[in-house]
Amino acid sequence: MQRRQFLILSASSLGGVLLAQCGTPKESSSNSSSNATPVLKSENGLLEVDLNLDSGTFSFDGQQGNLLSYNQQIPGPRLEASPGDTVRIRATNFLSESTNLHYHGLHISPQEPADHIFLELSPGETYTYEFTIPENHHSMTAYYHPHFHGLVADQVFAGLGGIFVVRGALDEIPEVKAAQEEFIFLKDFDLTGNSRNRHSRMMGREGSTLTVNGEVNPSFSIPSGGLLRLRMVNASNARFYRLKLENHPFYLIATDAGAIASVRELSELLLSPGERAEVLIKGDAESGEYRLLNLPYQRGGMGMMGNGMMGRGMMGGEDDSPQTLATLTYSGEVESQPLPENLIPVEELPEPETVRELTLNHGMFPGRGMQFLINGQAFDPQRVDTRVTVGTVEDWEIRNTGTMDHPFHLHTNPFQVIRRNGEAVSNREWKDTVLVPQGETVRIRIPFRQFRGKTVYHCHVLDHEDLGMMGNIVMQ
Ligand code: C2O
Ligand code: CU
Ligand code: CU
Secondary structure (H helix, E strand, C coil): CCCCCEEEEEEEHHHHHHCCCCCCCCCCCCCCCCCCCEEEEEEECCCEEEEEEEEEEEECCEEEEEEECCEEECCCEEEEECCCCEEEEEEECCCCCCCCCECCCCCCCCCCHHHHHHHHCCCCCEEEEECCCCCCCEEEEEEECCCCCCCCHHHHCCCCCCCEEECHHHHHHHHHHCCEEEEEEEEEECCCCCCCCCHHHCCCCCCCCEECCCCCCEEEEECCCEEEEEEECCCCCCEEEEECCCCCCEEEEEECCCEEEEEECCCCCECCCEEEEEEEEEECCCCEEEEEEEECCCCCCCCHHHHCCCHHHHHHCCCCCCCCEEEEEEEECCCCCCCCCCCCCCCCCCCCCEEEEEEEEEECCCEEEEEEEECCCCCCCCCCEEEEECCCCCEEEEEEECCCCCEECCEEEEEEEECCCECCCCCCCEECEEEEECCEEEEEECCCCCCCCCCCCCCCCCCHHHCCCCCEEECC
């Protein structure tokens, strides 16, 4: 069985780095799949990277598909930098359509040449992004992906995306540092062509090939007594992951945009698209194989066709039984590694200066069909929906009056969830994407800090974003 994802041939081979990979399966890397993803780290305060966007044929578990990639890798190379570092990314578009890059989760400028998502990188063009990671930036697992409106879902679903790690204080906590670090980059692919219709776009396209770090069911190992640190990213277009590791609880240490104050034990963890979480796993079970499972979850459907139509059953001919994502095995033994006592305090934000309301739903528009809406309006690139003042704190009350779940994402500034359905949320965490389930209301508190300019907020079911569920925000 060929489990590893590898490049069969490249449609247009570009230079040395890529040639080395051509036609050869990636080297098998004993038991750590994340070793297979190339890692590019900053040196002497500078992270300098060439990212080539290209198409090519990839194979997963014996099935092939023509996909999109960064540097002929799925996922794209893992980028790593620290607070204070300068990042310079030279992106070249070898695709036949426009694209660009977004640094999801990073607290950096939304203007050129940084996280400027309104930029159009046309076919054949090269653009050099450059920004500095602020000195006080949180340690986090961030996520880069394309953000050219109208094509975001197509391009992410076809393979584009990679991890951007900001290393810092969390990584220096001794117990965390001692843990073995692994990455869980969750991405599903449609190699069958089943999802190519308008209906599945409205649902948010899911593919039946589930991959972790570009592999189908990779294995990870833990020594008996040891600690494993998993940095998990939902990099899928629309698929939700309700994660559970057999016989092992998750010890949550970080959410999207940074560490939490102390470890929290969870028996399962729901990650909607765009969300990340970091957990520790204790190697305290009996030696054996344990599956990382994706449990069934209903994220709703379009009202007129009845709710619940878009469970998994509809998307890929799958039933409602748990799906295996990866396998944990035991190997070796170490002296028992403790969990950390304390992590990093999450500041309490002051009362807001402004409170806004945002309502999420979808509706039919004459001549345009089904559109996805915020406050009754579909995205208009010319319209400014929200103006905020840098240096102030705002509460946004986000109400989902529709029949589908929407993960709400804001660029540039992380936020905290303050209330769900009117009830105070006691766990303080830094988030940049929050699930607003059908029929529910979530209140978030956002400190607008440091960066001015125009950016967006949107549903991270990326088909919904492309179909209109996005707004422009100007921070001044
Ligand atoms: Cu991860 Cu605006 O996106
Ligand atoms: Cu983002
Ligand atoms: Cu949505």
